[in-house]
Each structure stands twice: as structure tokens, then as C-alpha cells.
Amino acid sequence: MQLTWLLLLATILLPTTLIIFFHGKKCCDATSTGGKKRRRLPPGPATVPVIGNLLWVTNSGMDIMRAVRRLHARHGPLLGLRMGSRFEVMVADRRLAHAALVESGAAMANRPEFVSRGLLGLNSATISNSNYGPTWRLFRRNFVAEVAHPARLRMFALARAAVLTELKDKLRRRHEDGVDGADGAGTVVETFQYAMFFLLVAMCFGEVLDERAVRDIATAQRDLLLYSSTKLRVFAFLPAVTTRLFAGRMKALVSMRQRLKAIFMPLINARRERHGDDGGEKKTTKLPHSYVDTLLGLRINDDDSNGGGERALTDDEVVALCSEFLNGGTDTTSTALQWIMAELVKNPTIQDKLHDEIKSISGINTVGEVTEDELHKMPYLKAVVMEGLRRHPPGHFVLPHAPADDMELGGCVIPKGTLVNFMVADIGMDETTWERPREFVPERFMPGGDGEGVDITGTREIKMMPFGAGRRICPGLGVATLHLEYFVANLVAAFEWREAEGEEVDVDGEKLEFTVVMAKPLRARLLPRGVVCV
Structure with missing residues (x-):
């Protein structure tokens, strides 16, 4: 249906669009300020008026990523693409990424403008979508x-x-009950997703909620996320027209956002009431601190309010920031956790080496808990997590950047406001940087390895960038690495992870959802430590 409408639009608007397109291309390529010949835009494939490059129509999911890789091989590390009338640039070289994100960090710190955002009512500022400036600094500083x-x-x-x-109990019941397969074999990704969401909900709202409440929030959040990522792409093509043609999608989006707000507001108001008007606690909750607490105390400069003074955040702004908080840390962390555990199943000698380190530090022999203080004494655990993030970054792109003004990169001009993205997975698999890049080798991050001393922030140089780099690097980097180290260590301490009989673990197959997940979800045989396998 979507393709039919786009082709119809292309047929109707072709003559006018051709004139606009070629006139604009001539102006863009031929001249710059002062009438001098300016350098070319990043090269790319041929475009079709209204639609842009056909790869958006003929491909979806991972196929788009594979198509972009093929185009990079043909056109070079800087690739120019068009989606509708919007020009985009993809960067596949780690040195160019460092030049753009770190050396020219402030110049590349904006977010691209999407006309459709305003038409869809998605203008609530968050850390991830705010332009580089006071509002972004306030939100980011608060989170950090x-x-x-x-x-x-x-x-x-x-x-x-x-x-x-809760996570260990659920996994243990899988072993005891043989859920989804004989001998306790079963897919674990849903269990990981629930656990991470459970944790983020508690951190966000200050309550350790029951499972039903957590799943209600997760369903509303995921429905909105999946709908936004799959049904709203059409609004990138002539949004003034498509928002009328697909008005039903806009109504569905509004309905989902209202549903999420209705679930969030009682939890937000409970934290509001906790302190009362005089700042004294009126009632206790299970956690002494929450993300919502910090948002309720923020004051934002608003030129449109009360003569330009400071104001508290509106309910819609708090809801948007809470939704961002849950989105940012759930799928990314649970996806990374699944990939790491899959590699440990695939590589039992690595798992044994990690378990030996855990035992030597924490003294755990059967089932126990690795404390957070003990994590700092486990270099091999950190190497396992780092290798997991290098080999299987949850996102193969970062959130898009945009230059504040025309800028040069790699001998090309990137116009102001252009959507610029970076090939995260490809940079982490660069054969000129890493030995045997497709292999899972945590030892590379130990002394003497090709990853020794790698700066995951990319400040000195970029060799891998699972969290982005530069000024817009993910502010949750420290939170995510702590959670991965904590759960990987404790899951290995509690269980021996083995391949299920007849279920070979596939660590090469990928599928694009909100993150890049295993095409064949992990099915593992979990043996509680101390249990002898017969």
C-alpha cells in the first residue's frame, strides 16, 4: 500500500520535481559563497524524484544495511544517499568518524530536522533529540x-x-520445567528483555513493581516504539501530503502516546507526592532515588513562559524523558547481553576462563552473587564485555548527527543540517585495525592484545564506537557497562551455559528489530553450578 501511494505521487509530481531536483543539484554542486566552484557532495547512487534512492523501497531491515555496505564498497567511505528530498551521508571510516565527531565535535553535535516531527506532534525535547545547546546540556547534565x-x-x-x-529464578525454572525444549533448553532473550525493563522501570519511577505492572508498561512502550519505527517512515516523503493520506497512522500514534501517558502519570505523581509542597517526605517508596525525582526538580529556561523565566517541566516533557530512559537502556542492554551469552555458549573455553576468574575473586563455587565491588577486580570479565560490544554492537548506526554549518569531511562538503550517520558495526570489524575481527577473542583487550587500552569513548582515536563518540556519545555508557558486567558475571556464576542438543548457536545471523538481534534467538541448556551433567 505504501509503495503504491509513493509511485502514484511520483507519477503525479514527476515534472515539477525534476525541475526542482536538477535545479537544486546544479546550484548545490556548482557554486558556493563568492561564486567559487565548491567541492562535491559525497558520492552515491542514482536518485529517483520524490522517492530518492530505490534502496529504501526495494530493501528493508538488514537488507538496507547490506545494500549500504555494497554502496560503500563502490563509492568509498563517504556515501551520499537521498530519502525523499532529504540528503543523508553515511561514514564508514574510523578516522573520518573521529574527524567529524571528536575533532569537529561541536560542529557535528546537532540533530537533523525532520519536518514530519512537527506535523506528528513529536516535538517534546529529550536528551537524544535536542539540538546542541542549553536544553540538551541541562537534560544531559542531569542524567550524568x-x-x-x-x-x-x-x-x-x-x-x-x-x-x-528474579532473572535467576526464571532461568532456573526453565531448566527445571524444560520450557521451550527438552533438558531446560529455551530461548532466553524475552527473559533478558523483561529483566532489563524491570530494572529500568525501577530506576525511572523509584518502585520495584510487580510483574503485571511492569509488563503493562513494557507492552505500551514497545507498541509505541515498534509503530514509530515501522509505520512512520512514509512521512519522510512529502510529509505535508503523506500526513493527510495516512491520517489513520497519525491517529494511532496519538492514541498510543496517550495510553503510555495514562500509565506513567500515576507513577510520576506518586513521586511528586513523596516530597510534598514543603520538600519533606510524606510517604516512603522502595527506592530512595529515581530518575523522575530528578526531572521534577529541573527548571528550564523558556522564552515563551512568564516573560522568559524558568519553569518546571510539563507532564508531557516528563513522560517523553521517561520513555526515552526506558527505550535507551532496555533493548540495547538485553540485546548485548544475549549476544555475549551466545558467544560464551559457543566458546566454552572462554566461559570456563571467565568462571575461573569469578571464583578466584568472589569465592563462588555454586550459586551465589558477585557483588558490584568485585566487578572492578575482574579484567577478563571486562574484556568479555568489551569484545561483545565490538563484535556485536546492539546498534549498527548511532543516532543521526547534523552539522550546524556547511563543513568539509574527507574532501567533500556536507551541507548544513544534513543527516550524518556512522557505520558502527563496520568500524568495529575493520580488518586494518583488528586481527581476526570476526572471531570472538576477549584476550585482544588484555595486555599485549590489539585492543589493549582501547578508549571506548573514542576521545584519542576511534577503533570501536558502540556508544557513539564525541559530544553526543551515549550518556548511559557507564550504566550499560555496569549492567552488562554485573549480569554476565552473575549468570556465569549461577549457571553453566551449554548448547542445547541439536541447537547450534548462530552468532553470525542478524535481524533488525529496534536493535540488531540474533536472527536465531539463543537457545541454551542451563545447568546450575554444582549440578553434574549426565
């Missing part, structure tokens, strides 16, 4: 200081312990 700072992270230890207990 009040959630991601190690002292604050320790305040969520109760929630992490509760989630770990």
Missing part, C-alpha cells in the same frame, strides 16, 4: 550527575539485586 554518576548508581543496588534474583 543524578543517574549515571557512580555514587548515584549505587543507590539503585537494591533494584539490581531484585532483578538478578
Whole structure:
């Protein structure tokens, strides 16, 4: 249906669009300020008026990523693409990525403007979608200081312990009941997703909720996320027209957002009431600190309010930031956790080496808990997590950037406001940087390895960038790595992870959902430590 409408639009608007397109292309390529010949735009494939490049129509999911890789091989590390009338640039070289994100960090720190965002009513500012400026700094500084700072992270230890207990219980029941397969074999990704969402909900709202409440939030959040990522792409093509043609999608989006708000507001108001008007606690909750608490205390400069003074965040703004919080840390972390555990199943000698380190530090022989303080003494655990993020980054692209002004990169001009993205997975698999890049080798991050001393932030140089790099690097980097180390260590301490009989683990097949997940979800045979396999 979508393709039919687009082809119809292309037929109707072809003559006018051709004139506009070729006139605009001539102006863009031929001249610049002062009438001088300016350098070319990044090269790319032929375009079709209205639609742009056909790869958006003829491909979907991972096929788009494979098509982009083929185009990079043909056109070089800088690739120019068009989606509708919007020009996009893909960067596949780590040095060009460093030049853009770090050396020219401030110049490349904006987000691209999407006309459809305003038409769809998606203008609530968040950390991820705000342009580089005061609002972004306020939101990011609040998150880094009040959630991601190690002292604050320790305040969520109760929630992490509760989630770990729940996760181990669910996995143990799989073993005992033989869920989804004989001998306790079963896919575990849904269990990981639930655990991570459970944890993020507790951190966000300050409550360790029951399973039904958590799943209600997860369903509403995921429905909105999946709908936005699969049904709204059409609005990138002539949004003034498509928002009328597909008005039903807009109504569905509004309905989903209202549903999410209705679920969030009682939890937000409960934290509001906790302090009362005078700042004194009126009632207690299970967690002493939450992300919502920090948002309720924020004051934002608003030129349109009360003569330009400061104001509190609106309910819609708080809801948007809470939704971003849950989105940002759930699928990414659970996806990375599944990939890492899959590699440990596939490579039992690595799993044994990791378990030996855990035992030597924590003294765990059967079932117990690795404490957060003990994680800092486990270099091989950190190497396993780093190799998992290099080999299987949850996102193969970062959130898109946009230059504040025309800028040069790699001998090409990138016009102001252009959507620019970076090939995260390809950079982490660069054969000129890594030995045997397709193999899972945690030892590369130990002394003497080709990854020794790698700066995951990319400040010195970019060799891998699972969290992005530069000024817009993911502020949850420290939160995510703590959670991965904590859960990987405890899952290996509690269980021996083996391949299920007849179920070979596929660590090469990929599928695009919100993140890049295993095409064949992990099915593992989990043996509680101390249990002899017969």
C-alpha cells in the first residue's frame, strides 16, 4: 500500500520535481559563497524524484544495511544517499568518524530536522533529540550527575539485586520445567528483555513493581516504539501530503502516546507526592532515588513562559524523558547481553576462563552473587564485555548527527543540517585495525592484545564506537557497562551455559528489530553450578 501511494505521487509530481531536483543539484554542486566552484557532495547512487534512492523501497531491515555496505564498497567511505528530498551521508571510516565527531565535535553535535516531527506532534525535547545547546546540556547534565554518576548508581543496588534474583529464578525454572525444549533448553532473550525493563522501570519511577505492572508498561512502550519505527517512515516523503493520506497512522500514534501517558502519570505523581509542597517526605517508596525525582526538580529556561523565566517541566516533557530512559537502556542492554551469552555458549573455553576468574575473586563455587565491588577486580570479565560490544554492537548506526554549518569531511562538503550517520558495526570489524575481527577473542583487550587500552569513548582515536563518540556519545555508557558486567558475571556464576542438543548457536545471523538481534534467538541448556551433567 505504501509503495503504491509513493509511485502514484511520483507519477503525479514527476515534472515539477525534476525541475526542482536538477535545479537544486546544479546550484548545490556548482557554486558556493563568492561564486567559487565548491567541492562535491559525497558520492552515491542514482536518485529517483520524490522517492530518492530505490534502496529504501526495494530493501528493508538488514537488507538496507547490506545494500549500504555494497554502496560503500563502490563509492568509498563517504556515501551520499537521498530519502525523499532529504540528503543523508553515511561514514564508514574510523578516522573520518573521529574527524567529524571528536575533532569537529561541536560542529557535528546537532540533530537533523525532520519536518514530519512537527506535523506528528513529536516535538517534546529529550536528551537524544535536542539540538546542541542549553536544553540538551541541562537534560544531559542531569542524567550524568543524578543517574549515571557512580555514587548515584549505587543507590539503585537494591533494584539490581531484585532483578538478578528474579532473572535467576526464571532461568532456573526453565531448566527445571524444560520450557521451550527438552533438558531446560529455551530461548532466553524475552527473559533478558523483561529483566532489563524491570530494572529500568525501577530506576525511572523509584518502585520495584510487580510483574503485571511492569509488563503493562513494557507492552505500551514497545507498541509505541515498534509503530514509530515501522509505520512512520512514509512521512519522510512529502510529509505535508503523506500526513493527510495516512491520517489513520497519525491517529494511532496519538492514541498510543496517550495510553503510555495514562500509565506513567500515576507513577510520576506518586513521586511528586513523596516530597510534598514543603520538600519533606510524606510517604516512603522502595527506592530512595529515581530518575523522575530528578526531572521534577529541573527548571528550564523558556522564552515563551512568564516573560522568559524558568519553569518546571510539563507532564508531557516528563513522560517523553521517561520513555526515552526506558527505550535507551532496555533493548540495547538485553540485546548485548544475549549476544555475549551466545558467544560464551559457543566458546566454552572462554566461559570456563571467565568462571575461573569469578571464583578466584568472589569465592563462588555454586550459586551465589558477585557483588558490584568485585566487578572492578575482574579484567577478563571486562574484556568479555568489551569484545561483545565490538563484535556485536546492539546498534549498527548511532543516532543521526547534523552539522550546524556547511563543513568539509574527507574532501567533500556536507551541507548544513544534513543527516550524518556512522557505520558502527563496520568500524568495529575493520580488518586494518583488528586481527581476526570476526572471531570472538576477549584476550585482544588484555595486555599485549590489539585492543589493549582501547578508549571506548573514542576521545584519542576511534577503533570501536558502540556508544557513539564525541559530544553526543551515549550518556548511559557507564550504566550499560555496569549492567552488562554485573549480569554476565552473575549468570556465569549461577549457571553453566551449554548448547542445547541439536541447537547450534548462530552468532553470525542478524535481524533488525529496534536493535540488531540474533536472527536465531539463543537457545541454551542451563545447568546450575554444582549440578553434574549426565
